[in-house]
Amino acid sequence: MSLKDKLNLQGDPLYLVDGSAFFYRGFHAYPDLKRSDGFPTNALYIVLRVLLKLFKEEKPKYLAFMLDGKGKNFRHELYDQYKAQRPPMPDDLRVQIEPLKEAMAVFGVPLIVSEGEEADDCIASLAVRYKSERPVIILGADKDLKQCLDENVFMWDPAGRAEKITSLADFREETGLEPHQWADFQALVGDSADNIPGVPGVGKVTATKLMAKYPTLEALRDNYEKLQPAIKKKMKDELENIFTYRELTRLKQDSCASLDLGRLTVKPADSGQVSSYLETYEFRSLVRDVRSIFPAVAAAAPAASGSGSVSAAKSKKANSGLLSLFGEEAPPKSDPDSRLSVRKVSINDLPDFSGGEVGLVREGSTYFIGFAGEEWMCRTGAAELVEKLLPAKTLAVADVKSFFRADRGWRKIGLSRWFDLSLASYLLNPEERNYGWDRLRSMLFAGDELPDAVDEVHPDAQGMAALALMHVLAPRVQSAGLEELIKTLETPLIPVLADMEDAGITIDLSSFAEFLTEVSQRVDELTGIIHERAGEEFNIRSSQQMSNVLFDKLGLVPGGKTPKGALSTSNTVLEKLLGQHEIITDILEYRKMEKLRSTYLEPLPKLVNSDGRIHTHFNQLATATGRLSSSGPNLQNIPIRGKQGKRMRACFTAGKGLRLAAADYSQVELRVLAHFSSDPTLVSAFEHDEDIHSRTAALLFDKEPAEITADERRNAKTINFGLIYGMGPQKLSRELGIKINEAKEFIARYFEKLGVLRDFYDSVVEQGREKGYVTTLSGRRRLLPELHSTNQQVVSQARRQAINTVIQGSAADIIKMAMIKVADNSEIKHLGGRLILQIHDELLVEGPEGNIEEIGRLLQEDMQSVTRLAVPLKVDLGLGRNWAQAH
Numbered sequence: 001m002s003l004k005d006k007l008n009l010q011g012d013p014l015y016l017v018d019g020s021a022f023f024y025r026g027f028h029a030y031p032d033l034k035r036s037d038g039f040p041t042n043a044l045y046i047v048l049r050v051l052l053k054l055f056k057e058e059k060p061k062y063l064a065f066m067l068d069g070k071g072k073n074f075r076h077e078l079y080d081q082y083k084a085q086r087p088p089m090p091d092d093l094r095v096q097i098e099p100l101k102e103a104m105a106v107f108g109v110p111l112i113v114s115e116g117e118e119a120d121d122c123i124a125s126l127a128v129r130y131k132s133e134r135p136v137i138i139l140g141a142d143k144d145l146k147q148c149l150d151e152n153v154f155m156w157d158p159a160g161r162a163e164k165i166t167s168l169a170d171f172r173e174e175t176g177l178e179p180h181q182w183a184d185f186q187a188l189v190g191d192s193a194d195n196i197p198g199v200p201g202v203g204k205v206t207a208t209k210l211m212a213k214y215p216t217l218e219a220l221r222d223n224y225e226k227l228q229p230a231i232k233k234k235m236k237d238e239l240e241n242i243f244t245y246r247e248l249t250r251l252k253q254d255s256c257a258s259l260d261l262g263r264l265t266v267k268p269a270d271s272g273q274v275s276s277y278l279e280t281y282e283f284r285s286l287v288r289d290v291r292s293i294f295p296a297v298a299a300a301a302p303a304a305s306g307s308g309s310v311s312a313a314k315s316k317k318a319n320s321g322l323l324s325l326f327g328e329e330a331p332p333k334s335d336p337d338s339r340l341s342v343r344k345v346s347i348n349d350l351p352d353f354s355g356g357e358v359g360l361v362r363e364g365s366t367y368f369i370g371f372a373g374e375e376w377m378c379r380t381g382a383a384e385l386v387e388k389l390l391p392a393k394t395l396a397v398a399d400v401k402s403f404f405r406a407d408r409g410w411r412k413i414g415l416s417r418w419f420d421l422s423l424a425s426y427l428l429n430p431e432e433r434n435y436g437w438d439r440l441r442s443m444l445f446a447g448d449e450l451p452d453a454v455d456e457v458h459p460d461a462q463g464m465a466a467l468a469l470m471h472v473l474a475p476r477v478q479s480a481g482l483e484e485l486i487k488t489l490e491t492p493l494i495p496v497l498a499d500m501e502d503a504g505i506t507i508d509l510s511s512f513a514e515f516l517t518e519v520s521q522r523v524d525e526l527t528g529i530i531h532e533r534a535g536e537e538f539n540i541r542s543s544q545q546m547s548n549v550l551f552d553k554l555g556l557v558p559g560g561k562t563p564k565g566a567l568s569t570s571n572t573v574l575e576k577l578l579g580q581h582e583i584i585t586d587i588l589e590y591r592k593m594e595k596l597r598s599t600y601l602e603p604l605p606k607l608v609n610s611d612g613r614i615h616t617h618f619n620q621l622a623t624a625t626g627r628l629s630s631s632g633p634n635l636q637n638i639p640i641r642g643k644q645g646k647r648m649r650a651c652f653t654a655g656k657g658l659r660l661a662a663a664d665y666s667q668v669e670l671r672v673l674a675h676f677s678s679d680p681t682l683v684s685a686f687e688h689d690e691d692i693h694s695r696t697a698a699l700l701f702d703k704e705p706a707e708i709t710a711d712e713r714r715n716a717k718t719i720n721f722g723l724i725y726g727m728g729p730q731k732l733s734r735e736l737g738i739k740i741n742e743a744k745e746f747i748a749r750y751f752e753k754l755g756v757l758r759d760f761y762d763s764v765v766e767q768g769r770e771k772g773y774v775t776t777l778s779g780r781r782r783l784l785p786e787l788h789s790t791n792q793q794v795v796s797q798a799r800r801q802a803i804n805t806v807i808q809g810s811a812a813d814i815i816k817m818a819m820i821k822v823a824d825n826s827e828i829k830h831l832g833g834r835l836i837l838q839i840h841d842e843l844l845v846e847g848p849e850g851n852i853e854e855i856g857r858l859l860q861e862d863m864q865s866v867t868r869l870a871v872p873l874k875v876d877l878g879l880g881r882n883w884a885q886a887h
Helices: 019-029 042-058 074-078 097-106 119-130 143-148 168-175 179-189 204-213 217-222 229-238 241-249 271-280 284-293 322-326 382-389 400-406 408-412 421-428 437-443 452-456 462-479 483-503 509-534 543-553 571-576 583-601 642-649 668-677 680-687 692-701 710-724 729-736 740-753 755-771 792-824 826-830 849-865
Strands: 014-018 062-067 111-113 136-139 153-157 164-166 343-345 357-363 366-371 374-379 394-397 418-420 505-507 617-619 629-631 658-665 773-775 781-783 834-839 842-848 875-880
Touching (some): 014 019, 019 042, 042 284, 136 143, 179 204, 179 217, 374 462, 400 408, 400 483, 462 483, 505 509, 668 755, 710 729, 710 792, 773 792
Parallel strands (some): 062 111
Antiparallel strands (some): 153 164
């Protein structure tokens, strides 16, 4: 359904594309996408995908693709540090600019390049100019563009993991503001992406409260004396600056005056040039989309045109190239409209699916169903469709967990009958960043590797597309030796993750508020101390001002530079300066406190549901090693060490009448290393439950374990864990505070004393070179072609990845095995226990207070017995009312 229909819009919309944003996003999303000769095409690819989606779904009549022009603009004159922290455009992106402009020409898309201002200014001006006569839809996600929202102006981001449409009502609900206030709001909170400082200490919560009372910066300034003392102090030196900050973030509304709808009208695509362009940049996966959107292109004879195009005479390879797919010599097997299309039916008109393979795609309560060479679209409830599909042999879907979260009824269909296309694609290539249905579907139209049946699939027949993709992926999973992994570990983990997301974890809002108050006060104290030590007040969040104070005024020795050549004030650099001046310790603590406040203490309470719990999303497809991650919010990064970490964990509690059991694998990665390497020192230490770091230190320093000092143990611990993560001498020297030569000698002595480890590391790398991949305990693979690179820096990185994948990936396998075993433990269930959280090597189970000891015992037992290694698995268990007590 088009946006016009979804939003019930009247008239032909004007579509305004934030082209620069999509160009950059594509570049970073697919860093390795290149043509066969090495020419980068990643940014081009994403832009074309967005445009083709726009053409297919919206059929735009009026459209503008906006690009930022070269050089500085008026904002740099207002504030010379505007976007100063941004590195120059990468060369691999720069070379794609001209091909991008060529793409706009061949597809008939009006291209607008802004000069002296930004593309966003032109977008805002056109939105204001035309919103009274027609709908305006802005394709982009830049927060500055929210200023443009109105009753007839919408934002649409079709390239994110979840397609997002933002209306004026959405904006008001999310922010409590009006769009015309957005620039004022941004001036207060600042924008790190554009290097706009904002008011130090004023975050989104404070700014929202201020603007609820004083809706403009002018009103805020005029009522300065009425502000609370703490706010007055923060605002004191910024009352004039905020107006400059507003001009930096406020979009112009009088730009691009010469552009009228005539200039913004989409022209017919030049069929010959489109064909030649796709061949030139080897965009095979876009061919069928283009053919279905632009019928004229399908019948066009190839022709060379434009700079960079390849002539047809050079590519007559027996109907195998892109030109043969478009050209008259090898026309498509059938016109898209004559291929299998979609029939809308009711639930009662669906066939008997007994014993069959079914492709299923869900869009809300609408389902696309592919079966036995036919495609149906059915709008129905989950319960009715589940009953219909129960007799099916296999269901091919893009994301099983999304079905389980949408309706528990889907779990009636046994796990063995689901084929998760996203999961299979991830296991085959864990380096990809996007396993969403849109990208998976595009794989179907990539050309030679797919079954002939795909030629008969209409682009709108999503169910048949899912089925066809399963027929591609399933044999690959089997031939790669991944069938056991997907059947016994990854697929059984899906309902466990879904249940954990449903369960969530309770947080104590009063504890959060109290902690936030203390941290905010400490930030204010540190601000005063830092200013006093500096001898002047400055914006501690400004790297430029920080640099001036540290290196110009205080005369400290710089420790490095940014990519643009400015003196760096990063934490890594400041840590090198410890001891040169006491201000460094204060700055590092300030940053730690400020991150605690802005990343956790302020945002997390806002994410609490009506049940008083936070529900994170567990990402099964996010890391190359197989580690789970979490988002919305990310609970994997909750601080865990030191006083602040314990205090943070204390804010996470069990529900009423319940308690928490926290079970944490002890040194699981070192135990995995001992298992794989069979190093006698490691194996013996773990078998006898000795302190592994003291045992290693004893070897390194030729002492008895009892004679080892705390510093010697710390050094051994650093190298024990560091080498698993690929730590080199440079990082080790920083970690231990020693010179690089000393670090090199330390590593050499380590491998001299633990020679079996060195041989094991070498064997892992050699396996990677021979096979092209390395494997984990459960057979998970990671492809490492970089091991054959001629660039030694790339090879070194690949070596570290190989070792890290085997060790950390196997530890990830173990925690996943444990999650499944614990979740399936009938005794734990009977006692009222449920798994609610996984953080790295730790599992958190919630259960009734009276049963928690027994639940904890079963949890520990399951985790320790989940698999058999050459050394025992050890689990530390704790119980408590909150996470800190239990940890």
